[in-house]
Every structure is written in C-alpha cells, then in structure tokens.
Amino acid sequence: MKKTILFVLFIALAATAMACTNLIVGKKASKDGSVMCSYNCDGFGFAGSLFYSPAGRHAPGEKIAIHGWGPAHEGRYVEQVEYTYNVVGFMNEHQLTIVESTFDGRLELQNRDGLLDYFSLMRLALQRCATAREAIRCMAGLVEQYGYNSTGESITICDPNEAWIMEIIGKGPGRKGAVWVALRIPDDCISAHANLSRICFFPREGECWDNGFIVKQKARKTKDLKSISSKHLQYIGQPQVECVYAWDVVDFAREKSFFNGPDKEFSFRDAYCPIDFENVRYADARVWSFFRHHRSDMDQYLPYIEGYFDICDGLPLWVKPDAPLSLQDVQRDMRDHFEGTPLDMTADMTAGPWGMPIRPLPMHFRSSDSIDFFRERPIATQQSGFTMTCQMRSWLPDDVGGVTWFNCDDADMVAYVPLYCCITQVPDPFRPENNPRTEFSFESAFWMNNWVANMVYPRYSMMIGDLRAAQRELEDFYFADQDSVLAAIKDLTPADRHDYLNKKSIAYADRMMRRWDKLARYLIVKYNDQVVRRTDADGNFMRWGYDTPGYDRQFIDAIAPATGDRYRLKKVIDRRER
Numbered sequence: 001m002k003k004t005i006l007f008v009l010f011i012a013l014a015a016t017a018m019a020c021t022n023l024i025v026g027k028k029a030s031k032d033g034s035v036m037c038s039y040n041c042d043g044f045g046f047a048g049s050l051f052y053s054p055a056g057r058h059a060p061g062e063k064i065a066i067h068g069w070g071p072a073h074e075g076r077y078v079e080q081v082e083y084t085y086n087v088v089g090f091m092n093e094h095q096l097t098i099v100e101s102t103f104d105g106r107l108e109l110q111n112r113d114g115l116l117d118y119f120s121l122m123r124l125a126l127q128r129c130a131t132a133r134e135a136i137r138c139m140a141g142l143v144e145q146y147g148y149n150s151t152g153e154s155i156t157i158c159d160p161n162e163a164w165i166m167e168i169i170g171k172g173p174g175r176k177g178a179v180w181v182a183l184r185i186p187d188d189c190i191s192a193h194a195n196l197s198r199i200c201f202f203p204r205e206g207e208c209w210d211n212g213f214i215v216k217q218k219a220r221k222t223k224d225l226k227s228i229s230s231k232h233l234q235y236i237g238q239p240q241v242e243c244v245y246a247w248d249v250v251d252f253a254r255e256k257s258f259f260n261g262p263d264k265e266f267s268f269r270d271a272y273c274p275i276d277f278e279n280v281r282y283a284d285a286r287v288w289s290f291f292r293h294h295r296s297d298m299d300q301y302l303p304y305i306e307g308y309f310d311i312c313d314g315l316p317l318w319v320k321p322d323a324p325l326s327l328q329d330v331q332r333d334m335r336d337h338f339e340g341t342p343l344d345m346t347a348d349m350t351a352g353p354w355g356m357p358i359r360p361l362p363m364h365f366r367s368s369d370s371i372d373f374f375r376e377r378p379i380a381t382q383q384s385g386f387t388m389t390c391q392m393r394s395w396l397p398d399d400v401g402g403v404t405w406f407n408c409d410d411a412d413m414v415a416y417v418p419l420y421c422c423i424t425q426v427p428d429p430f431r432p433e434n435n436p437r438t439e440f441s442f443e444s445a446f447w448m449n450n451w452v453a454n455m456v457y458p459r460y461s462m463m464i465g466d467l468r469a470a471q472r473e474l475e476d477f478y479f480a481d482q483d484s485v486l487a488a489i490k491d492l493t494p495a496d497r498h499d500y501l502n503k504k505s506i507a508y509a510d511r512m513m514r515r516w517d518k519l520a521r522y523l524i525v526k527y528n529d530q531v532v533r534r535t536d537a538d539g540n541f542m543r544w545g546y547d548t549p550g551y552d553r554q555f556i557d558a559i560a561p562a563t564g565d566r567y568r569l570k571k572v573i574d575r576r577e578r
C-alpha cells in the first residue's frame with residue numbers, strides 16, 4: 001500500500017522571502033578551519049521559525065506530497081528515497097547546509113507549472129544528500145524530472161570541506177528543467193550573494209556535467225590584474241576552478257536571444273539577469289560592504305556600486321581576505337548598515353533624530369517637487385523573518401561539528417543562539433506553532449525580538465548600547481560554553497550525545513528568551529517619555545534624576561537648512577538697556 005508523506009513548506013515564507021543575503025567563508029579563510037555561511041531571510045508578512053524534518057526510512061513506492069506554491073500543485077508528488085536525513089533549519093545531520101537569495105532575473109523564464117520551488121528543492125536535497133556535490137547533482141536531477149517553478153536563485157551549498165555557489169533559472173512556460181551553473185569557492189576565499197546573479201564568466205574548455213561527476217578545469221587568467229572588467233574579475237589569482245553546469249546553459253541563451261557572441265564571452269549574469277543601477281545598488285552593494293570589511297582594496301569597485309558601469313561592471317565572485325574570519329566576524333557582518341562607507345545609513349539627516357539605520361518601505365519615494373529618490377538596502381534589515389550563521393567543522397563528529405547559530409527577526413537586533421545539527425526537538429521559542437503571524441506571544445522568539453527591536457529602532461543611537469550589552473552577554477556565554485560542550489560529549493555514546501545536545505540547544509534558547517524579556521522591561525523603564533533615567537553605581541535605577549540626550553549631530557545640523565530661522569534661538573533685549 002502506497003504511503004503519502006506530507007512535505008511541509010511554509011508557503012507564506014516561500015512567497016515572501018525575496019530579499020535575502022548569504023555570506024560564505026571557505027575553510028582556509030576561517031580562523032579555525034571551519035566552512036561558514038550565513039542567511040538573512042528577509043520578507044514582510046511572516047513570522048520566522050525553525051523548519052525541522054526527522055530522519056527516517058521509507059517503503060518502496062512511497063511518495064511526498066509537494067505543497068510549494070499553493071492549490072495549483074495539490075495532488076502532485078515526488079518519489080521518496082529509501083532514507084532521509086535529519087534536517088534542522090537549513091543544515092542536516094551530515095553538516096550539509098543549503099541557503100539562498102532570489103535574483104529573479106528574466107521573469108519570462110518562470111514556469112509556474114513546474115512542481116518544485118526553490119524551498120522544496122533545497123529541503124529535498126538536505127533530506128537526501130550528505131555532501132555539497134551530491135546536493136548539486138540531486139537538485140539538477142530533480143528540476144529535470146519534475147520541473148522548476150521559481151524565478152532566478154543563487155544557492156549556497158556547503159559541507160564541512162567545501163563551499164559552492166549555484167545559480168539556477170527556469171526555461172519558461174511549458175519547459176521542464178532549468179539552466180544553471182555551480183562553482184566551488186576556493187578554500188582560502190570568501191564570497192557572497194544578495195538578490196543579484198553573481199556568476200559571470202566561468203571555465204568550460206568544452207566540459208560540462210559528466211555522468212554525475214564534478215570535473216576539475218583550468219580557469220582563464222588575465223595578465224592585467226588592475227583591470228576591473230567583469231570579464232576578468234571572476235578568478236584572478238586562482239590557478240584552477242571546479243565548475244559544473246547544465247549542458248545547454250549557453251545554447252538556451254542563444255535560443256532565447258539573450259546572447260549571440262562566441263562561447264568564450266558568455267556570462268551567466270549578463271544573459272539571465274542583466275544589471276541596472278537599482279539591482280546593483282540594492283543587491284551587490286551588500287556584497288561589496290561584506291568584502292570591504294575583510295579586504296582593503298574594495299573601494300576600487302565603488303564606481304560599480306554608484307552605477308558607473310563604463311568604469312567597472314561587476315564585483316569579484318570571491319576574494320581572498322586580508323586575514324582569516326571568525327564566526328563572530330561573520331555575525332557582525334550580518335548586522336551591517338554600510339557603517340563607515342559612503343553609503344552609511346546612520347550618517348545623515350535621513351537617519352532621523354537618533355541615527356536610525358532603518359528605513360521604511362517603499363524603496364523609492366518622490367518629493368513634492370517630483371524628484372525621485374531611493375533608500376539604501378543593507379544586509380541587516382527590519383523585515384528579516386529569521387537569521388542564521390552556520391558553522392561546519394570537519395575535524396569533529398557531525399552531530400556536534402555542525403552548528404546553526406539561529407534567531408528570529410533582524411540580525412542587528414538579536415543574539416545568535418547555537419543549535420546543533422543532530423537535535424530532534426526544536427526549542428519551543430523557535431517552533432512554528434509558537435510564532436503566530438498576527439498575534440503577539442511571550443513564548444515566541446519572533447515577537448520577543450520584535451518587541452525589543454521596535455522599541456530601539458526609533459531612538460537607535462540612544463538605546464542600541466543597552467541592546468549590544470545584552471547581545472554580547474549572551475553570545476559571549478554561548479561561545480565560552482562550546483569548549484565545555486566538547487568536553488562533555490567526549491566519552492558519550494552517540495545516543496547520549498544527541499540527548500545532551502538536544503538539552504543544550506533547548507537551554508540556550510530558553511536563556512535567550514529570559515534575557516530578552518529582562519531587556520524589554522529594562523528599556524521601557526530607562527527610556528520612558530524620551531528621557532534617560534539615571535542609574536547608580538550598581539546599575540539600579542535611581543528614584544529621581546534623568547538625562548536629556550537630545551538629537552544626533554547630523555540631524556541638528558540639518559535643521560537650519562530645512563527650516564530657516566523658525567527654531568533659531570533669538571536673544572531677548574532688555575528694554576532697560578535701551
């Protein structure tokens with residue numbers, strides 16, 4: 001008898017997660033030898049939570065019902081495999097991690113009749129695959145068999161030894177399959193993608209997907225290392241690049257008239273996701289800012305971010321950092337608002353009276369005299385449903401080597417909580433049923449984090465220090481506790497290790513919720529009615545006494561140009577002096 005398994009997808013999440021950021025670190029680019037990647041899943045209208053799928057064996061003929069894009073796919077199924085792995089969030093029990101950002105690209109290539117959206121595709125691969133290479137092969141085969149119905153996606157695929165970037169887009173209505181290309185990021189490099197196709201030129205030498213194996217190929221080199229044309233910036237300094245791609249990735253572009261030059265000039269990005277000022281400024285600016293934190297020469301690409309494509313028409317797909325990155329570095333990078341760059345969101349009057357790096361939608365706005373403006377789009381943003389930084393460590397057993405540092409809401413405003421990839425019980429604050437979209441709950445990590453964040457946003461420069469203190473307190477504790485975790489599991493059986501790591505993950509989440517409840521209650525008392533209540537030497541509130549911090553300097557300096565003499569303090573002349 002055929003058994004049907006419901007493959008649960010959070011439809012609202014999939015439909016709104018169209019503005020995400022992934023940062024990627026190769027194992028030789030990290031301080032401890034781990035592969036790392038990150039994910040801000042951004043989109044209004046959903047409450048973030050943690051996906052979970054248990055491991056299991058499955059009977060012959062078993063199928064999975066796919067509910068990807070709603071009622072149109074009811075009654076459609078994917079063949080199940082014999083064994084599926086434990087999946088927590090976007091990491092499975094073998095430390096395989098898959099995350100994404102949507103680049104849309106040519107919208108006419110979306111095939112709404114295809115069965116698999118990108119979330120279905122990623123989660124099926126996590127359930128079925130143990131390595132990044134297996135996952136690439138799996139996803140390519142699934143879209144060929146069942147069809148792909150999303151728009152363009154950049155997908156990060158990592159395991160404890162390798163990091164890959166794969167870009168994929170459909171073939172349009174009535175066409176099964178997809179065109180795609182995947183490249184291995186050099187171990188000593190970092191990469192990123194953020195809602196814009198990142199793969200331009202890639203090595204082929206007449207090779208492509210070959211009987212399910214990845215083939216090693218030589219990259220083209222350029223003698224002019226000062227050139228910053230996208231034709232040369234993909235593999236500068238790299239002697240070889242591992243690359244695999246759909247056999248018709250170039251031929252299909254020719255068929256659709258997206259490309260008509262010689263094969264050696266083919267660029268995946270230019271064919272399937274042409275750039276303009278908006279998608280570069282809103283998307284690749286985030287990549288540039290990440291690279292700039294870790295490589296000193298990135299300001300040479302500022303003309304590209306400013307839209308001067310005749311001077312520079314792209315960013316490197318990856319760069320070698322000036323120094324190796326720690327996991328804490330990546331977490332700080334996920335909280336970026338372009339601070340210290342020409343795009344700094346805290347440094348002019350648009351940040352308001354208290355240096356707020358948050359901007360309301362829409363992305364475009366028009367003045368009363370019909371001048372069009374735009375706002376910056378940073379890595380950290382208020383509409384994040386959840387955020388994660390993932391660490392994969394090859395020298396440790398899988399169950400403790402793979403850690404997803406997770407929380408719901410804006411990366412800038414939360415503390416990352418470590419969750420081990422072997423856990424079989426999602427901590428209560430991260431469970432979907434405890435994170436309702438339309439009702440506040442003290443049991444919800446999403447709503448507790450939003451409660452604090454939405455107090456801090458309007459008076460950011462005044463209040464962010466207290467949030468940072470709580471954030472550091474929690475994360476410092478979690479990082480310091482990792483050595484004790486490794487010591488505690490050293491002599492445990494696998495079953496006992498899993499039980500211990502389950503309890504640890506739950507305790508970490510509970511600790512975060514208690515600390516954030518304390519922080520929320522502290523903030524409302526300290527900053528009540530636009531003043532700052534004083535504290536004594538022990539940090540306790542004083543019964544009387546408060547400070548008035550006033551506005552940030554850039555806002556004060558903008559008052560006179562905007563209002564003239566309206567608020568200018570006038571000297572009163574005493575009549576007796578006349």
